[in-house]
Amino acid sequence: MASEEKKIIQILGFSLNDEEYALEIDNVQEIIKPTKATRVPRSKKYILGVINLRGIVLPIIDLSIRFGIEKTDKASKQRIIILKLDNVTIGIMVDSVSEVMEIGTDQIFSNPTIDSTINQEYLKGVCKLGEDRLFTLLNIEKTLEMKV
Amino acid sequence: MNMSQYMSVFIDESREHLQLLNDALLVLEKNTENMEIIEEIFRSAHTLKGMSATMGFTRTAELTHKMEDILDQIRNHKIKVNSDMLDLLFECLDTLNLLIDEVIENEGEEVTETEALEKKLENLAKGGKIEKEDNMVKTVPNSNNNSEEFDIEFNEFEKQILEEATAKGIISYSIKVILEKDCLLKAARTYMIFKNLEDIGEVIKTNPSVQDLEEEKFESTFLLVFITDKSSEEVKEAIVSISEVEDAIVTVMNGVKNTSNPEAREIKEDAIQKKEDKHKTQASKKSDDNQGQHTSKPKKTSTVRVDTEKLDSLMNLVAELVINKTRLAQIGLEYNLQDLSDTLSHVDRVTADLQAVVTKVRMVPIESVFSRFPRMVRDLSRELSKNIELVVEGKETELDRTVIDEIGDPLIHLIRNSIDHGIESPEGRINAGKIETGTILLKAEHEGNNVMIVIADDGKGIDAKIIGNKAIEKGLHTEEEIAAMSEAEILKLIFHSGFSTAQAITDVSGRGVGMDVVKTKIEALNGEIAIESTVGSGTITKIKLPLTLAIIEALLVKLKNEIYAIPLANIVETIDVMKKDIKVVQNELVTVLRGEVVPIVNFAKLLEVPEYNEIQENNTVVIVKMGGKKIGLIVDFLIGQQEIVIKSLGKLFTGIKGITGATVLGNGEVALIIDVLTLL
Numbered sequence: 006m007a008s009e010e011k012k013i014i015q016i017l018g019f020s021l022n023d024e025e026y027a028l029e030i031d032n033v034q035e036i037i038k039p040t041k042a043t044r045v046p047r048s049k050k051y052i053l054g055v056i057n058l059r060g061i062v063l064p065i066i067d068l069s070i071r072f073g074i075e076k077t078d079k080a081s082k083q084r085i086i087i088l089k090l091d092n093v094t095i096g097i098m099v100d101s102v103s104e105v106m107e108i109g110t111d112q113i114f115s116n117p118t119i120d121s122t123i124n125q126e127y128l129k130g131v132c133k134l135g136e137d138r139l140f141t142l143l144n145i146e147k148t149l150e151m152k153v
Numbered sequence: 154m155n156m157s158q159y160m161s162v163f164i165d166e167s168r169e170h171l172q173l174l175n176d177a178l179l180v181l182e183k184n185t186e187n188m189e190i191i192e193e194i195f196r197s198a199h200t201l202k203g204m205s206a207t208m209g210f211t212r213t214a215e216l217t218h219k220m221e222d223i224l225d226q227i228r229n230h231k232i233k234v235n236s237d238m239l240d241l242l243f244e245c246l247d248t249l250n251l252l253i254d255e256v257i258e259n260e261g262e263e264v265t266e267t268e269a270l271e272k273k274l275e276n277l278a279k280g281g282k283i284e285k286e287d288n289m290v291k292t293v294p295n296s297n298n299n300s301e302e303f304d305i306e307f308n309e310f311e312k313q314i315l316e317e318a319t320a321k322g323i324i325s326y327s328i329k330v331i332l333e334k335d336c337l338l339k340a341a342r343t344y345m346i347f348k349n350l351e352d353i354g355e356v357i358k359t360n361p362s363v364q365d366l367e368e369e370k371f372e373s374t375f376l377l378v379f380i381t382d383k384s385s386e387e388v389k390e391a392i393v394s395i396s397e398v399e400d401a402i403v404t405v406m407n408g409v410k411n412t413s414n415p416e417a418r419e420i421k422e423d424a425i426q427k428k429e430d431k432h433k434t435q436a437s438k439k440s441d442d443n444q445g446q447h448t449s450k451p452k453k454t455s456t457v458r459v460d461t462e463k464l465d466s467l468m469n470l471v472a473e474l475v476i477n478k479t480r481l482a483q484i485g486l487e488y489n490l491q492d493l494s495d496t497l498s499h500v501d502r503v504t505a506d507l508q509a510v511v512t513k514v515r516m517v518p519i520e521s522v523f524s525r526f527p528r529m530v531r532d533l534s535r536e537l538s539k540n541i542e543l544v545v546e547g548k549e550t551e552l553d554r555t556v557i558d559e560i561g562d563p564l565i566h567l568i569r570n571s572i573d574h575g576i577e578s579p580e581g582r583i584n585a586g587k588i589e590t591g592t593i594l595l596k597a598e599h600e601g602n603n604v605m606i607v608i609a610d611d612g613k614g615i616d617a618k619i620i621g622n623k624a625i626e627k628g629l630h631t632e633e634e635i636a637a638m639s640e641a642e643i644l645k646l647i648f649h650s651g652f653s654t655a656q657a658i659t660d661v662s663g664r665g666v667g668m669d670v671v672k673t674k675i676e677a678l679n680g681e682i683a684i685e686s687t688v689g690s691g692t693i694t695k696i697k698l699p700l701t702l703a704i705i706e707a708l709l710v711k712l713k714n715e716i717y718a719i720p721l722a723n724i725v726e727t728i729d730v731m732k733k734d735i736k737v738v739q740n741e742l743v744t745v746l747r748g749e750v751v752p753i754v755n756f757a758k759l760l761e762v763p764e765y766n767e768i769q770e771n772n773t774v775v776i777v778k779m780g781g782k783k784i785g786l787i788v789d790f791l792i793g794q795q796e797i798v799i800k801s802l803g804k805l806f807t808g809i810k811g812i813t814g815a816t817v818l819g820n821g822e823v824a825l826i827i828d829v830l831t832l833l
Contacts, residue, residue, distance in 0.1 A: 046761050
């Protein structure tokens with residue numbers, strides 16, 4: 006990364022099972038409180054179902070199940086992050102949303118040595134914020150690129 | 154100057170102008186003297202030229218410019234409209250369409266060569282004949298000082314030689330040789346003529362035949378068809394130099410350019426014109442009533458172009474407004490707010506109107522589909538040498554654009570079938586005691602909440618016997634089964650996959666993928682198709698389509714806490730079935746419904762509903778059609794019938810069997826719509 010020009014990007018931090026994650030804010034359309042999703046029979050387990058967002062029916066993905074992380078029940082703080090990718094609008098269910106941060110691209114370490122339960126191809130890297138906060142930066146396009 | 158922002162406007166407008174030109178040319182073909190139409194065509198071509206030149210699309214501009222030259226001459230009565238010219242103009246339109254496609258695909262680059270067409274147009278503008286492949290079966294009447302007419306029939310091989318010759322730029326002559334009346338050695342003279350001619354070219358055909366000529370079985374004149382690169386003078390010289398030859402009349406045959414005999418050419422053009430007029434009077438006998446309609450100016454409607462996505466989102470927003478309004482009304486009731494309730498009744502009316510308008514905006518006249526058929530029928534009937542009149546009725550009938558987008562292909566297929574298999578050749582029709590010109594009727598009309606599209610031809614009809622035999626041949630049915638079927642039932646067999654009754658595979662239709670594809674497509678649109686046919690008098694195909702695909706009638710059912718919508722079109726009936734009436738046959742649950750064995754499925758179990766109910770003492774069963782079969786779905790509760798707005802589930806869910814989409818219920822929740830055909 007050192008050879009590349011340093012840029013400032015905005016990321017949205019959220020948590021899954023007490024771990025902190027982040028994704029680039031460009032894809033985020035909005036954040037909503039969980040609403041009752043309609044289960045879609047015969048679909049993958051990590052698809053919680055579909056919801057109605059102002060007349061548009063869109064699927065909700067449970068990232069914990071997607072990444073095979075053990076699920077903790079944090080219903081009161083749970084949020085759905087609505088993402089707009091290319092031509093699909095999709096929601097991801099997270100345990101809580103923390104904040105929007107600005108980080109320099111030089112703070113992203115693309116080849117993390119830390120152990121992760123998540124498949125490496127879903128990750129863009131790990132970013133360090135301050136002294137002790139580490140965010141796993143998701144490659145959200147890759148994460149949601151899936152077949153039923 | 155950046156042109157890209159004008160690109161979409163250019164493309165839309167050019168398409169509009171090309172369609173206008175196409176329609177206008179068709180009208181012109183029916184009435185070549187219609188000056189108003191010529192003006193119309195000229196204006197459209199002119200606009201197109203201006204637009205494309207501004208955008209820097211030189212080929213489009215050049216081609217339209219050359220077209221304009223021709224049109225200008227027609228307008229000023231310098232040249233007359235004939236069918237070759239119309240063919241060429243139609244060809245130009247096709248090329249222009251192609252160029253515009255390329256402009257879209259290649260970001261402004263035109264690929265197709267237009268030079269050849271431009272050449273042809275230039276020749277035409279200079280007053281020359283169009284250079285075209287000569288597939289005229291008969292030579293045109295001889296001209297000059299001799300009024301005697303002659304006909305020579307060519308076989309396929311001879312025609313091919315003539316065509317090749319024309320393509321190579323070799324001239325075809327028809328020669329009338331007149332020997333002196335008291336010529337003694339006619340056979341010898343003929344031999345010498347042949348010998349001289351063979352030195353400079355090739356004799357293709359004689360009338361009478363060569364054998365007859367050798368046996369002197371002719372009076373004093375005979376005819377020759379001769380190809381050579383020499384001029385008519387040189388040909389004439391080669392013949393008249395022989396003694397006892399009184400004269401030789403050398404005429405350039407039709408379809409050959411660079412003739413040195415302008416007078417002959419003109420007469421030929423007249424002859425073609427006459428032939429067409431004759432053809433027209435025959436064709437117009439039946440269609441006199443439509444003529445008035447055809448000659449009328451193509452109607453221009455002023456429109457605003459809206460991206461269809463915007464219409465969809467508008468529809469969504471209106472639906473959302475309706476749902477939120479319902480919520481507000483509930484709050485008004487809960488807290489007993491009379492003022493809020495009063496205001497909401499106003500809002501209610503406004504949203505109802507709004508919804509009606511938005512639904513209407515999505516409706517498109519079926520004209521946008523029908524408009525391509527006159528041209529298609531014209532081209533195909535020329536290709537197959539059939540005389541066919543297309544009568545279009547009810548093109549203003551409106552349908553949802555989602556239906557419009559899908560209905561084109563099935564209709565093309567059906568009309569092609571009518572042209573290829575339905576309408577007979579002109580000779581065949583005369584033999585059958587019909588008028589030479591066949592008629593295809595294409596009609597659309599509203600019928601309740603549906604649109605009925607009828608395609609009727611007065612052709613030879615479909616023979617149920619042939620269909621039956623074919624079905625036996627293909628092993629679809631046994632002889633006994635066919636014998637037991639009614640004619641109508643046998644006709645339905647043509648919707649079976651892999652069924653094609655065309656005797657020979659032609660370019661038009663009959664490749665074995667036929668009516669079954671049409672049927673599948675229509676059914677996918679929640680429509681129905683039926684066919685009626687009488688041998689000798691024609692075939693009628695009726696297609697029934699829902700007005701819109703966006704809103705359907707559905708039955709809402711409850712399975713535990715989940716709500717599903719089953720399209721009403723798939724439902725036969727709902728019944729109550731006692732547990733004791735459900736039997737197990739080969740591991741499957743069935744019940745007997747009025748003597749018919751119907752499989753029963755626990756719907757909740759099938760859809761993996763959490764904690765689904767087992768079969769109760771008394772069960773509510775929805776009987777649905779699945780193809781030809783009936784299946785009973787056990788549900789917990791029937792909520793009721795209602796109109797639902799279909800929404801796509803999106804890419805993530807494509808391929809999920811049994812679910813076709815979703816709809817938003819009054820409480821804002823999503824209910825899934827069942828796709829009965831893929832459920833099991």
